[in-house]
Amino acid sequence: MNGAADLGGMMGFGPVVVKPDGPPFQAEWERRAHAMVIALGAAGHWSIDASRYARESLPPAEYLTSTYYEIWIKALVKLLIAHGLVDADELASRRSLRPGAKLGRVLRPDEVPAVLAARRPYERPAEAAARYAVGDRVRARNMHPTGHTRLPRYARGKIGVIERLHGVHVLPDSNAHGAGEHPGWLYSVRFAATELWGDDADPTLSVSIDAWESYLQAP
Amino acid sequence: MADDTGTPQRVEALETILVEKGYVEPAALDAIAEIYEDVGPKNGAKVVARCWVDAAYRERLLTDATSAIAELGFGGRQGEHMVAVENTPEVHHLIVCTLCSCYPWPVLGLPPAWYKSPAYRSRAVIDPRGLLADFGVTxxxxxxxEVHDSTAEIRYLVVPMRPPGTEGWLEDKLAELVARDSMIGTGLPRVP
Incomplete structure (x- = not known):
């Protein structure tokens, strides 16, 4: 969707504020928020793509005025409600009002290290040959799906060159909505900055995205 | 950014609900947080230092970074599919995730606040030289x-150029020069 999360090329946010590194969490609630998102993700009721969609589909004004972990928590609440795991009246009263549903997995403390260290690959066996090879020119589709996509707006309609093949990967566009993994070939596609941003752009700059085959077409 | 008034209370209430429903164990949440407080860019620095001293390792890292990084014992969530890109006098690599904040947790830990900020995510792909000036890098x-926008589950690690004056240095000492930002592309290694 054309949501507020798709930030590439936007202007007006000011300089990057680089602060000396503190602990990874700025507050105890961020620590708990991060851990809850991981723990509930491990329960297996939704995919990482569904989590991303829940975040990026926040209303733009809300997305841009929420801190990072606020976005995470708001998205987690949306998912918990959508999956019938928590009800709105419980959030309002700040306690559980009825027994919990059966969760796919409740993470025990002793299981945490192994679960977090385990690889959960997104690559799937190839069932068809890749359509494009390194060096091929391709055009990113000019598409504006209302659901989840990982094709940023700044690349849509632009011509780039295949730089790398990553194998066949789960397609977020369908997986985010529980509509199946529909794995497809994944490529790095490199665009000249002048193609993306026009003749005034830095001629020594290029930007690569990772794009599924279904995001691409002949130039 | 919005002020956080009420958010800590809401998060606490949510945890209470999840615990009462039997969905999470508080001790498991602590265990998760502790792991991410512990993992950090020292892992990535070991990978880079090994790459600098061992030509065969460098070859493996640039061909199949996931396996090469696993050789040193690093892997897991948000590091499932790694690609290493090497800086040279001709090209400098910079990593961003414009759509969210994808970051290679097993080698760099959790991302710093600026990596997740709209200022960084918006500007990295259109004005990286100006952006680098914010970091004091020219x-x-x-x-x-070459900017790499992490739009899939591929996670990138920049291999910075080995600083001059480090000939004959051992791996551990080299790793101390490899600051986190040099593995994102927003910094350079320390020069002895």
């Missing part, structure tokens, strides 16, 4: 910049 005009 590249030679002749050095091209």
């Amino acid at each position: 590249l030679a005009e002749s050095q091209r910049i």
Whole structure:
């Protein structure tokens, strides 16, 4: 969707504020928020793509005025409600009002290290040959799906060159909505900055995205 | 950014609900948080230092970074599919995730606040030289910049150039020069 999360090329946010590194969490609630998102993700009721969609589909004004972990928590609440795991009246009263549903997995403390260290690959066996090879020119589709996509707006309609093949990967566009993994070939596609941003752009700059085959077409 | 009034209370209430429903164990949440407080860019620095001293390792890292990084014992969530990109006098690599904040947790830990900020995510792909100035980094005009927008589950690690004056250094000592930002592309290694 054309949501507020798709930030590439936007202007007006000011300089990057680089602060000396503190602990990874700025507050105890961020620590708990991060851990809850991981723990509930491990329960297996939704995919990482569904989590991303829940975040990026926040209303733009809300997305841009929420801190990072606020976005995470708001998205987690949306998912918990959508999956019938928590009800709105419980959030309002700040306690559980009825027994919990059966969760796919409740993470025990002793299981945490192994679960977090385990690889959960997104690559799937190839069932068809890749359509494009390194060096091929391709055009990113000019598409504006209302659901989840990982094709940023700044690349849509632009011509780039295949730089790398990553194998066949789960397609977020369908997986985010529980509509199946529909794995497809994944490529790095490199665009000249002048193609993306026009003749005034830095001629020594290029930007690569990772794009599924279904995001691409002949130039 | 919005002020956080009420958010800590809401998060606490949510945890209460999840615990009462039997969905999470508080001790498991602590265990998760502790792991991410512990993992950090020292892992990535070991990978880079090994790459600098061992030509065969460098080859493996640039061909199949996931396996090469696993050789040193690092892997897991948000590091499932790694690609290493090497800086040279001709090209400088910079990593961003414009759509969210994808970051290679097993080698760099959790991302710093600025990596997740709209200021960084918006500007990295359109004005990286200006962005690098915010970090106090000036590249030679002749050095091209290749930005990698992490739009899939591929996670990138920048291998910075080995600083001059480190000939004959051992791996552990080299790793101390490899600051986190140099593995994102927003910094350079420390020069002894």
